[in-house]
Every structure is written in C-alpha cells, then in structure tokens.
Amino acid sequence: MSLLTIMPSGKTITAGEGMTLLAAILAADEALTHKCNGNAACGTCHVYVQEGRKGLSRIAKEENEKLDAIVGVGSKSRLACQAKILGTEDIKVELLGFGSGF
C-alpha cells in the first residue's frame, strides 16, 4: 500500500499495489480527464509526480511516445493511466487542471 497525496486539493488516500494512478485518483473522487479510457492514446491524464516516482512502474514505450507529443511535459510527467503503483513508496501527484493533452 502507498499513501497517495493529490494536489492541489491535498487529499490523501491509500492505494494498493498494481492500481493505476488514474484509478486511484478517480477513487479519491478527484476529477481527471481520461478521454481514451487508459489506452495511452489521448494524453489528457497527464499529471506531474512530485514525490515518490520510484514507487511507480517504469515508463513504457507507448507512454513515452505519447508524452513526447504533449506540451508542458517535464521530468515529473506521467500518464496517470499508465503509471502503476508499486506499493513501495508514498506518492504525491499534481493534477494540472488544463488540457495538457491537446
């Protein structure tokens, strides 16, 4: 289990191993656009992982390619639908609140 803190609301939830960041964020009743329903195809679920990046699954080729096409991507960027919680570290994510996937 990892403690997931969601910014800017500051809401925290516990998230189980194997859960995607997207599923955990939605389970916390936070809004996060996910137009392609988690297929690494739209980029609308782009978030910044502020802490605990090692507690997430590695970035696979599909996610990397999609991130490359998004404006505003930085070293903390992940697609929430592709990042799986490993349960090894607590994580803090920042929801971006704008359509970064377009």
Ligand code: FES
């Ligand atoms: S929901 Fe479309 S890329 Fe994550």
